[in-house]
Amino acid sequence: xxxxxxxxxxxxLLPLPLPLPLPLPHAASALAEEPRQRLLVLDFExxxxxxxxVDQRAEHxxxxxxxxxxxxxxxxARRVYDVVDRALIASDLDAILKQTYIRTCNGCExxxxxxxxxxxxxTGVVNKVxxxxxxxxxxxxxxxxxxxxxxxxxxxxxxxxxxxxxxxxFFVDRIARDPPV
Numbered sequence: 001x002x003x004x005x006x007x008x009x010x011x012x013l014l015p016l017p018l019p020l021p022l023p024l025p026h027a028a029s030a031l032a033e034e035p036r037q038r039l040l041v042l043d044f045e046x047x048x049x050x051x052x053x054v055d056q057r058a059e060h061x062x063x064x065x066x067x068x069x070x071x072x073x074x075x076x077a078r079r080v081y082d083v084v085d086r087a088l089i090a091s092d093l094d095a096i097l098k099q100t101y102i103r104t105c106n107g108c109e110x111x112x113x114x115x116x117x118x119x120x121x122x123t124g125v126v127n128k129v130x131x132x133x134x135x136x137x138x139x140x141x142x143x144x145x146x147x148x149x150x151x152x153x154x155x156x157x158x159x160x161x162x163x164x165x166x167x168x169x170f171f172v173d174r175i176a177r178d179p180p181v
Contacts, residue, residue, distance in 0.1 A: 035082075036079065036080070036081050036082045037081055037082070037119040037120055037181060038081065038082045038083075038084050038117060038118045038119045038120070039075065039081035039082070039083050039084060039118055039119070039120045039121070039122055039140070040083075040084045040086070040089075040112065040113045040116050040118035040120070040121045040122065040143070041068055041071055041072040041075075041083060041084075041086070041122045042068070042086075042093070042102055042109055042112065042121060042122065042123050042124075043064065043065070043068055043093070043097070043102065044064040044065075044067050044068050044123075044124040044125065044126060044136075045064070045101055045102060045103060045124070045125050045126070046060050046064055046125075046126050046127075046128060047125060047126070047127045047128070048060070048128040049127070049128065049129060050128050050129060050130045050131065052130075052131065056159070060128075063161065063164045064126065066161075066164065066165070066168075067124065067126070067136075067164055067167070067168045068124070070165065070168040070169070070172070071122070071124075071138075071168050071171060071172055072086075074168070074169070074172030074176075075172060075175060075176070078172070078176045080175060080176050080179045081120065081179070084113075084116045084117060084118040085116075086116070088115070088116045088117070089112045089115050089116045092112060092115065093112060096108050096112075102123055103123065103125060107146060109121045109123055109141070110141065110143050110146050113143035114143050114144070118143050119142065119143055119144070120140050120141065120142060120143060120149070121140070121141055121143050122138065122139070122140045123138070123139050123141075124136060124137065124138045124139070125137045128159060131158070131159045132157055132158060132159075133155070133157065134155065134156050134157070134158075134159060134163070134167075135153055135154065135155045135156070136153065136154060136156065136167050136168075136171065137151070137152070137153040138150070138151070138152050138153075138171055139151045140180055149180040149181070150175075150180035152171070152174070154167070154170065154171070156170075
């Protein structure tokens with residue numbers, strides 16, 4: 001029979017497992033991470049079938065621009081994508097929007113993304129049924145092939161600044177949890 005001291009002595013002769021590597025400091029891990037895909041976020045569009053008597057075009061234009069900018073800023077701040085500066089294609093985009101909508105331009109969003117150096121392009125449409133019922137549809141496609149890699153539609157309630165801001169925050173949170181690549 002082996003006594004405890006002899007057993008402990010034998011255990012000390014066994015090789016120890018190698019320690020796990022320590023995590024890199026934040027700056028070093030940022031250098032080691034893979035480059036993120038570059039995303040171009042285009043202007044959002046509105047389809048308003050509410051037939052409300054009040055002209056809300058100015059308010060909606062402001063909210064559409066805020067939605068686009070909040071999504072760009074949110075995805076960039078969370079380091080989900082490298083968001084491409086829209087200024088690179090501003091004149092081309094203006095020329096297209098004077099003639100048609102992005103959703104009906106036969107793939108112009110892909111050429112805009114390519115010209116801006118983006119890997120992916122995000123487009124969005126808000127459907128307003130009434131003051132209380134709106135939905136936001138967002139799509140992300142590969143600029144090189146046009147392959148649709150993400151499409152999500154979701155409803156939100158209330159045609160006001162707060163509800164639009166909540167809708168865009170919801171979208172950013174959702175993409176940040178599980179980004180399409």
